[in-house]
Amino acid sequence: MKFYFPDSQDQVSPSYDFLNDEYSDFRVRQRDDRYAHQVVTPAPYKGILVSKAIVDGSVKGAGKYTAPQRQRLYRHGVRDFFRLPEGMDSLGDCGAFNYVDEKIPPYSVEEVLDFYEGCQFDEGVSIDHVIFGYQPEATDTEVDPAWAERRRISLRLAEEFLAGIEDRKSKVIPFGAAQGWSPASYADSVAQLQDMGYKRIALGGMVPLKTHEIMACLDKIEEIRDKDNTKLHLLGITRIGSMEEFSKRGVASFDSTSAFRQAFMDERNNFHTAEDTYTAVRVPQVDGNPTLRRQILAGVVSQSAAIKAERECLHALRAYGSEQLDLTKAMAALETYLTLVDEKKWAKYHDKYEKTLADRPWKHCSCLLCKDLGVEIVIFRGTERNKRRGFHNMTVLQAKMSKLNFT
Numbered sequence: 001m002k003f004y005f006p007d008s009q010d011q012v013s014p015s016y017d018f019l020n021d022e023y024s025d026f027r028v029r030q031r032d033d034r035y036a037h038q039v040v041t042p043a044p045y046k047g048i049l050v051s052k053a054i055v056d057g058s059v060k061g062a063g064k065y066t067a068p069q070r071q072r073l074y075r076h077g078v079r080d081f082f083r084l085p086e087g088m089d090s091l092g093d094c095g096a097f098n099y100v101d102e103k104i105p106p107y108s109v110e111e112v113l114d115f116y117e118g119c120q121f122d123e124g125v126s127i128d129h130v131i132f133g134y135q136p137e138a139t140d141t142e143v144d145p146a147w148a149e150r151r152r153i154s155l156r157l158a159e160e161f162l163a164g165i166e167d168r169k170s171k172v173i174p175f176g177a178a179q180g181w182s183p184a185s186y187a188d189s190v191a192q193l194q195d196m197g198y199k200r201i202a203l204g205g206m207v208p209l210k211t212h213e214i215m216a217c218l219d220k221i222e223e224i225r226d227k228d229n230t231k232l233h234l235l236g237i238t239r240i241g242s243m244e245e246f247s248k249r250g251v252a253s254f255d256s257t258s259a260f261r262q263a264f265m266d267e268r269n270n271f272h273t274a275e276d277t278y279t280a281v282r283v284p285q286v287d288g289n290p291t292l293r294r295q296i297l298a299g300v301v302s303q304s305a306a307i308k309a310e311r312e313c314l315h316a317l318r319a320y321g322s323e324q325l326d327l328t329k330a331m332a333a334l335e336t337y338l339t340l341v342d343e344k345k346w347a348k349y350h351d352k353y354e355k356t357l358a359d360r361p362w363k364h365c366s367c368l369l370c371k372d373l374g375v376e377i378v379i380f381r382g383t384e385r386n387k388r389r390g391f392h393n394m395t396v397l398q399a400k401m402s403k404l405n406f407t
Contacts (some may be wrong), residue, residue: 001247001406003398004047004091004255006236007082008054009064011035012391016384018376021285030069035082036391040368044394047088047122049255050078052115053095058106060098077120091175091255092116093125093235096204100130104153109160116172123200125235126161128154128177131205134213136182147181151189154179154204159196175200175233183220190232191224202233211242218249225250240400247406259397263390264380268352271378271389272396273361279352280380280389281317281334284341286310288382292341306340313337314379320357321375327358367395 011033015024027033037043055070057063065073073081078090092115099106105127116124129150140148158176165174176198180186186203193201203221206214214237221232231252238256239246246254263270263280270280286292286306295301316333319325331354338346362370362377369392370377377389 001243001251001401001404002046002089002253003044003401004049004089004253005036005045005260005394006049006051006255006257008257009069010260010387010390012039012384012387014039018373018384021382030072036394037085037088038083039388040391040395042398043085043088044391044398045088047091047253048078048082048084049091049093050119050121051093051095051098052107052112053098055119056115058095058098074118079120081119089122090120091123091125092119092121092172093175093177093202094127096128096130096177100132105129105157109157109164112161113164113168113170113172117168117170121172123173123175125175125202126154126158126177128157128179128202128204131179131181132208133181134209136213136216138182138185140185143181143185151179151181151185155189155192158193158198162196162198173200174198175202177202177204177235179205180217183217186217187220187224190221190230194224194226194230199229200231200233202235204235206234207236211239214239215242215245215249218246218251222249238397240397240404243401244404244406247404259393260387260390263393264386270380271356271361272393273365274396274399276359276361278356278359278361278378279349280378280386281353281356282345282349282380283310283313283317283334283337284381289341295340301340306337309337309340317357317375317379321360321362327354330357365392367392369395 013023013027013033015027015032054063055065055073084090094105094107094112107127109127112127131147131150133147135143154177162174165172176193176196178186178189178193178201180189190201227250230250232250234251234254236256237254238258259272268279269277271278284292292301292306296303296306313333313336316325316330320327320330334353335346356378362374369388373388376385377392379385
């Protein structure tokens with residue numbers, strides 16, 4: 001089972017100063033910053049996925065790449081741009097979530113092929129149009145006409161995409177995108193894509209589906225899938241607990257940012273281990289926390305007292321991490337600062353923080369990030385710590401996958 005990590009320009013600076021929360025004056029982001037596959041060993045994924053909408057922008061506006069970054073990607077190609085190691089694949093797609101509100105996709109087949117070939121991707125997904133809905137019993141005539149039209153658009157563009165690949169004699173390995181709203185509609189999309197000649201088929205629009213609904217679709221697809229030739233890819237789906245069952249139904253690869261984003265987007269499950277998840281300890285910067293800044297401006301909190309409490313809190317956490325301070329004193333310093341920031345939030349998270357610190361999960365992790373950062377990796381504070389924690393989570397995901405039986 002191959003895991004692709006969707007790129008969103010997620011890098012970390014190896015020279016970042018955690019004690020002073022400062023970047024080096026000599027840092028050049030594109031030259032110096034590192035991707036996950038450069039900072040942990042083994043690499044936590046087997047491929048990367050890059051969306052055209054992220055690079056070139058879409059109807060919603062500019063992408064996440066600056067003009068110089070975009071030019072460099074096209075000039076050097078995806079492998080050199082991302083410094084991909086030997087054996088790591090690159091997959092391109094259109095980023096259909098970015099134009100989900102449009103009646104038709106904003107890209108032509110020619111534009112998408114120009115993107116895939118210009119950036120020298122190994123593999124590319126045909127243009128699709130996401131269907132956000134699930135009606136397992138609905139037929140083409142009963143379902144929302146807009147859904148049926150989106151499926152027809154996706155299939156037509158897949159046919160044009162494959163013809164474009166053949167006309168150009170392109171080296172890009174084509175993935176046909178299948179959309180649907182039910183097991184039967186997904187199966188029919190896969191059947192049509194197989195008839196066109198696709199060997200790799202990406203199933204889109206399944207992110208909102210429950211696991212049993214995904215399984216129902218895969219079971220129906222299995223009835224018509226060419227088991228000797230057709231392999232499936234799940235777009236945006238992890239579901240590690242079901243991966244073995246997915247594999248039995250032809251799924252060979254998937255992509256997801258879930259493990260990474262949970263590091264800083266989830267309310268509680270920020271730091272993953274093989275057996276558990278932990279809440280990262282939120283220590284916001286005085287100048288960067290809107291709630292605290294408002295209290296300081298209103299005269300409710302003294303800025304100097306807040307800065308002093310912040311520094312003492314971080315010092316106590318580091319001392320605890322190096323076993324120079326006990327848990328009670330570390331929690332006391334944390335309480336002093338966090339009750340200034342938000343007393344209700346402190347009460348909400350107190351027990352979670354105590355569990356994280358008491359269990360010291362970073363001590364039991366063999367990844368290079370935990371060994372290097374120690375307690376810093378469970379501190380929720382700024383992008384450098386949070387992204388590193390996300391990279392750590394992906395190493396845990398990869399380790400879990402390595403123990404699954406995909407035969």
